[in-house]
Amino acid sequence: MGVRRWLARRAVRASRVLVVECPGAWRDRVDAEHAVRARGWRLAESPASADVLLVVGEPGAELVEVVAGLWDAMPGPRARVDLAVGADPEPALDTAVASLLDTSAQAEDAGGRAQPDLGGDGTEHHGMDHEGMDHGGHEGMGHGSHEGMDHGDMEMAPDGIPLAGGTEDDRDGLEMDALPVRLGPVLPHWPAGLVLDVTLHGDLVTGGAARFLGAGAEDLPAAPDPAVLAARHCDDVVAVLALAGWDGGAALARAARDTLLERHGGDARDTLLDLRYRVARSRTLRWSLGGVGVVSAPLAARHGLPERAVGDCHDRVLALVDRTIATARVYGGLGSATPVDPADVDDAAGVPVQALGPLVTGYDLAVARLVVASLGTPLTPAEVGAHG
Amino acid sequence: MGEAVTPGLLGSVAVAAALLAALATAAVVLDGVLGARSEGRSSRPALTRPVDEVARLLRQRRRAPLSADTLLWRIGGGGLGVAALLMVAVVPLGEWVIADLDVGVVWFNTMDVAVWALVWLTGWGANSVHSLVGGYRFLALALAYELPLMFALVAPAVGAASLDVREIAAAQGSLWFVVWMPVAFAVYCLGVVAFSVWGPFTPPAGSDVAGGVLSELSGVDRLLVQAGRYALLAAGAAFAVPMFLGGGSGPLLPGWAWVVLKSAVLLAALVWLRRRLPSARPDLVMEVGWVVLLPAVLLQDLAVAVVVAWRG
Structure with a gap:
């Protein structure tokens, strides 16, 4: 028993957390990730590698099902914690630690699950009707109860997988x-x-x-604080650089984002300008993103995209940095004496979500991901309506 | 130094495995510390990371997706570490070597080609889209790096007029091969990083596909694959020592210590380099591999052959 306890204690120090960000909980997700990193933990990329499922915010009906699927795809020992908007992530993570260390409860949890290695019986129906899901079972489509399959043609669907x-x-x-x-x-x-x-x-x-998922008028944020908005724009930069595999650049962008959130005006200016310089100057980034996912001006016009979407992924990541800098100016976060009039800033010019499908068509998955990220967080139909 | 000790085969393998594990562990720690420092966090957790991560994955239950081809999946995952161990089997530690093959270079090459199958099976076996895409990506990368890597291995073999790793190491008495075969050495290092699915060659396990070939792995299966990747990186660094870095030659220390030391330094350099480069998408690597690296390394081989012929 002593060895087991020791093993469990060591294991918890290396926990991996799968963070589910519900719409409207961006700020809380950032704080939660910060807390996770501060503990020396890491973020999980898929449920199979996760120990802790951290649901930030209030999931809508569809997202609840997705979260259930993710939970089911976690191997265990596992812990799920829900973090309400505005709540402190530390107690939630402490709860997760206690749960992971509770060996008997974990054994009970494991005993109550249907044969994880066989992946369930494949006969559960959940009344959704997507034409076959990612049967690998991530991102919500757990194999244990792979909801969302189209079972119309069971003969051609071994184990329920079309x-x-x-x-x-x-x-x-x-x-x-x-x-x-x-x-x-x-x-x-x-x-x-x-x-x-x-x-x-x-x-x-x-x-x-x-x-x-579950996007409606109720998700429309009440005029966000410019400092938070600038940080959100900066987070879009983080995503592109991380997807491009440039860890150093992503860390820099993340630092800039956190500085913006902390409202350290002068520091934010330096960090952002440094980021702008490094992103523009990096030859390897230009090599990696240049000429990739080109959006022509007519194409942008046809899909109602803002001007910053025109060009390749490298142009767009620079545009995302510029947008961050412009938004930061609104609240005087860059130390300028005269704050810019918000009306002069093009920060509302998001990409309508419907445009993404046609824009990624024809690319391989890697480029498709870069295209989605480089366009910045898309607007929900409600937001498009509000701004348009 | 160079005592004609011949411990039993099992003993030798155990020693080699322990050295390989120690190098791989050091690489994990170094990578963690560099990562923590670049993000301005405490590097304390990184120091015990290997122990903690092993504990975590041993405690975690293994889980397979629906309809996974678990046999092939686990052959792929478990095989990486074995391939790494088989690579170092031909690396002479001073006088001592597990397998004194007269075609050691070919043996190493065979192992690194076996990695193609192993990574592909890891991607294929999970029966999951992201995992499979990771497998595709690795094959695309492999098409780009393998030929340059093979021709990079040719240069020291031509230089020493032997495929025997010990003879190649011995042929560098006065001048290390890295000095007059820098292109071959650089291409070789790229190949090592690539077959370890590491650094710029991470897209098969990239975060854009939720971890790719790693996405469905859990518990001990994940442990074997992750340990296997680091072991391959360490084995590649160790094999460079007799090939390019003069083997066990060096002042004061015994030969085996020099081999370990040189391996560790090269490994540290590879780990350090990782953070400075973005990952390279397979289509870009293909272009570079065939248009730049392959001609460059062929010219290197030509230069080496001319020098060898000149010397007579």
């Missing part, structure tokens, strides 16, 4: 090569609550449709 189908315009002429997959709503560096239903040929996206 086979990939063929299409006529297949680029390589292979049968059974078109696989419907849902990206999101819980993916690393992914806008909260966004789902993008794509058709994949191998890793090539051949069609897509995006929407927000």
